[in-house]
Amino acid sequence: MKKVKLEEIYSKLYASFGPQHWWPAENSFEVIVGAILTQNTAWTNVEKAITNLKKAGLLDAHKLYQLPQKKLAALIRPAGFYNIKARRLKEFLNFFSAHYRLNLEKMLSVPVSTMRRQLLAVHGIGAETADSILLYALAKPSFVVDNYTKRILSRHKLIQSDADYAQVQALFMQQLKKNSKLFNEFHALLVRLAKDFCLKNKPRCAICPLKKIS
DNA sequence: GACCAGGCACATC
DNA sequence: GATGTGCATGGT
Numbered sequence: 001m002k003k004v005k006l007e008e009i010y011s012k013l014y015a016s017f018g019p020q021h022w023w024p025a026e027n028s029f030e031v032i033v034g035a036i037l038t039q040n041t042a043w044t045n046v047e048k049a050i051t052n053l054k055k056a057g058l059l060d061a062h063k064l065y066q067l068p069q070k071k072l073a074a075l076i077r078p079a080g081f082y083n084i085k086a087r088r089l090k091e092f093l094n095f096f097s098a099h100y101r102l103n104l105e106k107m108l109s110v111p112v113s114t115m116r117r118q119l120l121a122v123h124g125i126g127a128e129t130a131d132s133i134l135l136y137a138l139a140k141p142s143f144v145v146d147n148y149t150k151r152i153l154s155r156h157k158l159i160q161s162d163a164d165y166a167q168v169q170a171l172f173m174q175q176l177k178k179n180s181k182l183f184n185e186f187h188a189l190l191v192r193l194a195k196d197f198c199l200k201n202k203p204r205c206a207i208c209p210l211k212k213i214s
Numbered sequence: 215g216a217c218c219a220g221g222c223a224c225a226t227c
Numbered sequence: 228g229a230t231g232t233g234c235a236t237g238g239t
Binding site for chain 1: 233234235236237238
Binding site: 044 | 219
């Protein structure tokens, strides 16, 4: 059997769904906040928390840096795990202040490998959150792997079902051109596919765009 | 009323 | 090193 190329999958998904316009946010800082809030959480709940922050006029690095953690926790309550996430946001803001003076522009000039290492050193930021920040807030070509991605690739026999994050990411990074626009769209399309087909107990694979692959 | 959602850190074996 | 558990709200 001919080995399926990720590029082929991308083409099929893009042809079916078109551009996904990720990340849904007004600016890069909002992406970072959303990336932490969405950890194991439905996006609809994250939106409620983001709206609370916006209404309070606090969706701003300097203001959140000043805001007491308990008040932050109350505002992000709809996102769930609010005490944990308030702490994680604070941990990021402390790092952001100490290393970059709360200035996103300063992050852009840092090499992606260095930036990734720094983000992973922040308590509460793991591989997926780090890559989401790199790709969607800083436009760096670091592929985001989530559970949807793993499930889809596993189902199509492109990875072992127990493959870890680094293995799956390596597959994308090696096969594809390191292009942030491509990585951005591809990951968003995989999420779209998972939500529209793979998670529904419906006809699913019969009309799934990837039907012929595998 | 279960079960799940765009994870992560930590305990325990 | 693998496996299990806490964190918590809101939608289906």
